[in-house]
Amino acid sequence: MVYFKKMAVIGVGLIGGSLARVLREKGAVGEVVGVGRGEANLKRGVELGVLDSYTTDAREGVAGADLVFVATPVCTIPKVVAEIAPFLAPGCIVTDGGSVKETVVTACEPLMPAGTFFVGGHPIAGTEHSGVEASFSTLYMGRRCIVTPTASTDPAALEKVVELWKLAGSTVPLMDPVQHDRVVAAISHLPHMVAYSLVNAVDGYDRFGGDLLSFSAGGFRDFTRIASSDPVMWRDIALTNREAILEMMDFFSVYLEKLRGLVAEGDADGLQAFFLNSKQKRDAIL
Amino acid sequence: MVYFKKMAVIGVGLIGGSLARVLREKGAVGEVVGVGRGEANLKRGVELGVLDSYTTDAREGVAGADLVFVATPVCTIPKVVAEIAPFLAPGCIVTDGGSVKETVVTACEPLMPAGTFFVGGHPIAGTEHSGVEASFSTLYMGRRCIVTPTASTDPAALEKVVELWKLAGSTVPLMDPVQHDRVVAAISHLPHMVAYSLVNAVDGYDRFGGDLLSFSAGGFRDFTRIASSDPVMWRDIALTNREAILEMMDFFSVYLEKLRGLVAEGDADGLQAFFLNSKQKRDAIL
Numbered sequence: 001m002v003y004f005k006k007m008a009v010i011g012v013g014l015i016g017g018s019l020a021r022v023l024r025e026k027g028a029v030g031e032v033v034g035v036g037r038g039e040a041n042l043k044r045g046v047e048l049g050v051l052d053s054y055t056t057d058a059r060e061g062v063a064g065a066d067l068v069f070v071a072t073p074v075c076t077i078p079k080v081v082a083e084i085a086p087f088l089a090p091g092c093i094v095t096d097g098g099s100v101k102e103t104v105v106t107a108c109e110p111l112m113p114a115g116t117f118f119v120g121g122h123p124i125a126g127t128e129h130s131g132v133e134a135s136f137s138t139l140y141m142g143r144r145c146i147v148t149p150t151a152s153t154d155p156a157a158l159e160k161v162v163e164l165w166k167l168a169g170s171t172v173p174l175m176d177p178v179q180h181d182r183v184v185a186a187i188s189h190l191p192h193m194v195a196y197s198l199v200n201a202v203d204g205y206d207r208f209g210g211d212l213l214s215f216s217a218g219g220f221r222d223f224t225r226i227a228s229s230d231p232v233m234w235r236d237i238a239l240t241n242r243e244a245i246l247e248m249m250d251f252f253s254v255y256l257e258k259l260r261g262l263v264a265e266g267d268a269d270g271l272q273a274f275f276l277n278s279k280q281k282r283d284a285i286l
Numbered sequence: 287m288v289y290f291k292k293m294a295v296i297g298v299g300l301i302g303g304s305l306a307r308v309l310r311e312k313g314a315v316g317e318v319v320g321v322g323r324g325e326a327n328l329k330r331g332v333e334l335g336v337l338d339s340y341t342t343d344a345r346e347g348v349a350g351a352d353l354v355f356v357a358t359p360v361c362t363i364p365k366v367v368a369e370i371a372p373f374l375a376p377g378c379i380v381t382d383g384g385s386v387k388e389t390v391v392t393a394c395e396p397l398m399p400a401g402t403f404f405v406g407g408h409p410i411a412g413t414e415h416s417g418v419e420a421s422f423s424t425l426y427m428g429r430r431c432i433v434t435p436t437a438s439t440d441p442a443a444l445e446k447v448v449e450l451w452k453l454a455g456s457t458v459p460l461m462d463p464v465q466h467d468r469v470v471a472a473i474s475h476l477p478h479m480v481a482y483s484l485v486n487a488v489d490g491y492d493r494f495g496g497d498l499l500s501f502s503a504g505g506f507r508d509f510t511r512i513a514s515s516d517p518v519m520w521r522d523i524a525l526t527n528r529e530a531i532l533e534m535m536d537f538f539s540v541y542l543e544k545l546r547g548l549v550a551e552g553d554a555d556g557l558q559a560f561f562l563n564s565k566q567k568r569d570a571i572l
């Protein structure tokens with residue numbers, strides 16, 4: 001089994017805290033050090049037993065670590081890696097949990113000193129909650145964690161990162177960072193863009209005096225749950241996965257336009273076929 | 287309290303069955319007769335205690351009834367009303383549960399013989415299940431049922447219909463049929479069009495070989511739950527509420543286009559404001 005003597009978690013939130021919890025439970029880590037900006041969250045991490053200790057100095061946190069997990073907001077990951085790189089112990093593996101991979105991997109790989117290794121990863125799991133308080137050890141159970149090696153990734157480091165996500169309960173598809181960004185743009189980022197647009201549109205419609213949202217029932221509420229996700233996190237995702245999100249929004253618009261045409265023409269067969277294909281594909285993933 | 291000697295329910299499904307159940311529980315109906323096309327569902331309605339008796343002959347079913355609730359698919363409601371109109375007892379109130387109102391009310395009002403009354407209604411409540419088996423007496427509890435009187439609606443009949451929905455546990459806003467159709471287009475029909483388009487788009491994307499749907503996690507699945515609603519029912523809704531749905535799809539596209547612009551420009555402040563407004567409005571309806 002994969003084993004790390006000292007794991008440093010930089011950004012001890014939902015994603016970082018949950019990985020620390022499960023690796024601890026599995027006995028895959030000796031010591032866990034939390035690194036963050038604010039003491040309150042880190043202290044809570046120690047109280048909850050997620051961390052053995054903490055520091056607000058990232059350089060101190062990574063000293064002697066053989067595993068560093070960077071789980072701060074996507075935009076900040078390259079900055080964090082740039083800051084810690086000169087202080088990494090030989091053989092150290094740095095991996096991350098950021099939701100966007102091409103920009104992160106491209107920026108981080110060249111920062112790594114010889115004999116240390118960067119491997120990008122992204123667990124497809126989450127909740128709307130954040131901070132270490134929201135973390136739990138089964139978050140990754142039965143989910144997928146996409147790991148994104150490139151031509152320059154060290155095979156042994158890759159294997160260890162794959163193994164740790166498997167320990168967390170995930171299946172671990174390997175994917176090119178560019179492909180990864182399209183996959184998550186499609187199944188996560190696009191739905192968020194659509195849900196945010198939908199709530200704003202319904203909110204903005206005032207032909208009859210507004211307040212349409214107050215009429216919403218179960219379906220609409222479930223549907224738009226993701227439209228109340230953290231605006232700062234989604235701003236960052238929209239900024240960092242720009243190309244892929246635009247590609248997917250344009251791809252989506254073609255289908256929306258096609259459906260608009262069917263509605264406008266009153267094409268009964270076309271409408272039914274359009275809805276049926278969606279139902280069948282949706283039911284197949286349940 | 288409002289009381290009906292004999293209620294006929296035409297279309298004993300989720301909506302019709304649930305109203306019969308709750309009015310029975312409240313003691314607001316003497317006898318309930320179910321009318322449908324197939325015997326199996328109607329028989330089950332008697333077994334479940336939703337109905338006292340049933341018939342497949344609508345004329346026979348409405349004989350002597352002082353309340354008729356038409357809860358068949360929207361497209362069929364005017365046909366049903368045309369068929370039963372000559373056989374209604376004097377004073378009978380006919381009301382419906384169809385999700386679209388302008389086409390239904392416009393078609394049904396002129397069919398009513400003097401001394402009988404049509405009042406349009408639409409309970410904003412539902413599940414993905416159908417048939418009498420799926421019905422339950424608390425479906426309408428804490429929901430809204432929009433009732434859509436027009437200039438020619440009888441005030442006493444209107445009052446009784448409002449009262450029966452209140453008995454079922456709903457609040458009962460009154461609305462012009464045209465306004466109603468925009469409200470439901472916004473909060474129900476548009477989200478369905480968007481969800482169906484989203485699933486079809488993600489299913490259709492094959493730049494990397496397809497099967498993106500298999501990567502979907504919690505958020506996407508919740509979001510697209512409504513994309514597995516009954517294709518025939520939604521075909522009919524798209525056909526009967528055409529104008530309002532097109533209006534809302536176009537309105538939505540303006541917001542989607544606006545967001546696309548913010549993503550393309552990498553406008554951090556604009557993105558955050560767009561997401562934050564959605565979050566605040568969404569959280570306010572929770």
Ligand SMILES: NC(=O)c1ccc[n+]([C@@H]2O[C@H](COP(=O)([O-])OP(=O)(O)OC[C@H]3O[C@@H](n4cnc5c(N)ncnc54)[C@H](OP(=O)(O)O)[C@@H]3O)[C@@H](O)[C@H]2O)c1
Pocket residue numbers: 010011012013014015016035036037038039041042071072073074076097098099100122123124125126127129130131132
């Ligand atoms: N939530 C999801 O659904 C999900 C799913 C998969 C991947 N991810 C990715 O996982 C990462 C973390 O997300 P999360 O959900 O765990 O968020 P989170 O619960 O808010 O945790 C992030 C942590 O990062 C630290 N942090 C925040 N802003 C920072 C900054 N500007 N610089 C340095 N550190 C900062 C915070 O700790 P301090 O305040 O102590 O610094 C915070 O505890 C992100 O890259 C996200 O894209 C999220």
Ligand SMILES: NC(=O)c1ccc[n+]([C@@H]2O[C@H](COP(=O)([O-])OP(=O)(O)OC[C@H]3O[C@@H](n4cnc5c(N)ncnc54)[C@H](OP(=O)(O)O)[C@@H]3O)[C@@H](O)[C@H]2O)c1
Pocket residue numbers: 296297298299300301302321322323324325327328357358359360362383384385386408409410411412413415416417418
């Ligand atoms: N489900 C929702 O979320 C919801 C919410 C609000 C309003 N509505 C409206 O309520 C009405 C009924 O919906 P529901 O959800 O109750 O559907 P449902 O459970 O399928 O019930 C509809 C019933 O109508 C009968 N029926 C079906 N096709 C018919 C046809 N072509 N001609 C005559 N009768 C037919 C069926 O009984 P037989 O096979 O015995 O004829 C069936 O039991 C629709 O107008 C719908 O727009 C639905």
